[in-house]
Amino acid sequence: MGGRTVNTARTDSLTSWDADWNGLRVVVAGIGVSGFSAADTLVELGADVVVVDAATDDESRAKADTLKIVGVSDVLLGAEHAQSLPDVSAGAPQLVVTSPGWKPAQPLLAAAASAGIPIWGDVELAWRLRNRQGRKPAEWLTVTGTNGKTTTVGLAESMLQASGLRAAAVGNVGTPVLDAIRDPEGFDVLVLELSSFQLHWSHTLSPLASVCLNVAEDHVDWHGSYAGYLADKAKIYANTRVAAVYNDEDAATQRMVAEADVVEGCRAIGFTTSSPDISMLGVVDDLLVDRAFIEDRHTSAAELAALGDFEHGAARHLVANALAAAALVRAAGVEPGAVAAGIRTYRPGEHRIQLVAHYAGVTWVNDSKATNPHAAEASLEAFKQVIWIAGGLPKGVEYDDLVARNAPRLKTVVLIGADTSRLKTALRRHAPDVPIIEALPGETEGEQPDTNGVAGSASGSNVMSAAVAAAADAAGDGDTVLMAPAAASMDQFPSYAHRGNAFIEAVREYVEGQAPTTKEL
Incomplete structure (x- = not known):
């Protein structure tokens, strides 16, 4: 952009569907759900749109093909394209619409901010x-x-x-x-x-x-x-x-x-x-x-x-x-x-304190949506004695308060996640007598991240199967096995929903594997 600044008078006036969006030069950052929706909408309004995303997977390429069919000027996929702000039709962008996950310090967004180009989310x-x-x-x-x-x-x-x-x-x-x-x-x-x-x-x-x-x-x-x-x-x-x-x-x-x-x-x-x-x-x-x-x-x-x-x-x-x-x-x-x-x-959605099974006196609960300590505590305090499956991408948070308040209800902790150091330190400090079992990458087959640095569903499923098996060995009559990770999923799973589904499937396989030895279902 070379230090150019943009007159925002036009974008300031865009306050209705019927405003003059025609030919507006827009960069859409991200080709996920919100980015795809934003690009599709802007094309319908008559804007000139270029979409940028670091992803190069098959799903992103398929979305790119669809967006080009509906009228997006260009779709730039690959990490190199997210490092700078592209021109649109040989001109400086007049607006950037970003997917929510893109950080303000991301180079493309930082360049837009430096040039005075408005940056909106899809909600704006x-x-x-x-x-x-x-x-x-x-x-x-x-x-x-x-x-x-x-x-x-x-x-x-x-x-x-x-x-x-x-x-x-x-x-x-x-x-x-x-x-x-x-x-x-x-x-x-x-x-x-x-x-x-x-x-x-x-x-x-x-x-x-x-x-x-x-x-x-x-x-x-x-x-x-x-x-x-x-x-x-x-x-x-x-x-x-x-x-x-x-x-x-x-x-x-x-x-x-x-x-x-x-x-x-x-x-x-x-x-x-x-x-x-x-x-x-x-x-x-x-x-x-x-x-x-x-x-x-x-x-x-x-x-x-x-x-x-x-x-x-x-x-x-x-x-x-x-x-x-x-x-x-x-x-x-x-x-x-x-x-x-x-x-x-009202019917609650999946993955939030979701009953998965009650088998051999043990209750299995999926709370994969507990992606931070505060959410996990709401689950933990609902049960008296817990085998806790926890861990994942910590997002910079600490676990000391969570563990200290809930130590009395923890029977065993089964750790998943690529880096469990913060959670493990908190457990050793505030719950030193609680056994810790680890089901980490490298301990099961197939634990290789994909090209985007996110473990594929197969590897994540292996980790979850190991975690469920360990939890089953530790659980007894009256216990609850609670999968409330207190962390994000992206280190081993594409999303918290994938993580929750992996847990549900692993529990199902465990119960079915035990069924021939008992009549209790």
């Missing part, structure tokens, strides 16, 4: 496109937090649908928000799960209601510091119009709301798993109640649901997520009856 792009002639834009409810995001957006979606609204959970939950924006029927409400990465690249969002569920150390490697992580999480509240929802049991979220620059008239609404104060939702006896969205909140509360409405039990973290979801949908005008109905009809 979607917010600008939500206004479309002849269609009422969907209201946005936004959710972030270190843990519980997917459960909360799922519960909110269920409550909204129970009230008769056309609603969808989108964003980091799996469905790209741009796909929802382009839906021909449109939506009344979108509930967005937003990661700290997505929030970093979002600038002008103004949701109806927003919540940060909780915060704990995570993604320090991406943000550069815990302070940077907190700052991006706090962006969830910026420009909120009706309700900025916070966790009364998490002081950091209270501070975020107190310091947020919201729209005048926006209210701070708390939630707690204890008895609520005024302008809060909480629990009284066995009821979820609302003292925020009722007229006489000083002297009464509205019943929203009962603890018995939770199909698989009202674990404390699940109740907290439901209260957060209820606060969001109540801000959107949903009646109490729909909150209860939404809880009753």
